[in-house]
Amino acid sequence: MSTPLKTKISVPRSRDLQVDGVKYNRAGSSRSSFEMIAWLFMRMSGVVLLVLVFGHLYVNLMVGDGVHAIDFGFVGGKWANPFWQVWDLVMLWLAMLHGTNGIRTIIDDYADRNTTRFWLKVLLFVASGFVILLGTMVIFTFEPCPAGADPALLASFCPGA
Ligand code: HEM
Numbered sequence: 001m002s003t004p005l006k007t008k009i010s011v012p013r014s015r016d017l018q019v020d021g022v023k024y025n026r027a028g029s030s031r032s033s034f035e036m037i038a039w040l041f042m043r044m045s046g047v048v049l050l051v052l053v054f055g056h057l058y059v060n061l062m063v064g065d066g067v068h069a070i071d072f073g074f075v076g077g078k079w080a081n082p083f084w085q086v087w088d089l090v091m092l093w094l095a096m097l098h099g100t101n102g103i104r105t106i107i108d109d110y111a112d113r114n115t116t117r118f119w120l121k122v123l124l125f126v127a128s129g130f131v132i133l134l135g136t137m138v139i140f141t142f143e144p145c146p147a148g149a150d151p152a153l154l155a156s157f158c159p160g161a
Helices: 034-061 072-079 082-110 112-143
Strands: none
Touching: 034 082, 072 082, 082 112
């Protein structure tokens, strides 16, 4: 006969939750609905991302010549169309916010020290903000017909292509 386990497991949200000497739920008050909204956001952005990501893969890799048609002109042609600009912008923002919030959760779950969690999250938010800003700028400032470019690489609507 095996001996019954003596470990006492605290209620997950209790103030004094302690596992292996590590104290959790350090934030104090849990009255804000931020975590609930973040939880909902992960599910809702996941559903929208399914459509955006698989639509993106289908159009880029399977329609027409598929992956063989991808070059500078292909990207220039897509971003000359406001529909694909908005598609890519929403995909970028949702993927980054979804991924960043997911990593935030993992940091909260696995990093024990307050200072470690703080600096990991600072690094995460700075990196994420940088990618969102840079990606957004690229989508809206992309020059599809740069002067002096090899005409063979340009989109069909560029002068001299
Ligand atoms: C293709 C569509 C996607 C769907 C349907 C989806 C769905 C989900 C869902 C439902 C969760 C919550 C899981 C949980 O709380 O237990 C989640 C977590 C997460 N997702 Fe996504 N996701 C998608 C795309 C992405 C992308 C593009 C990224 C990265 C940029 C990403 C990164 C993450 C991360 C880091 C987590 C946290 C994992 C964890 O808590 O262990 N996901 N995803």
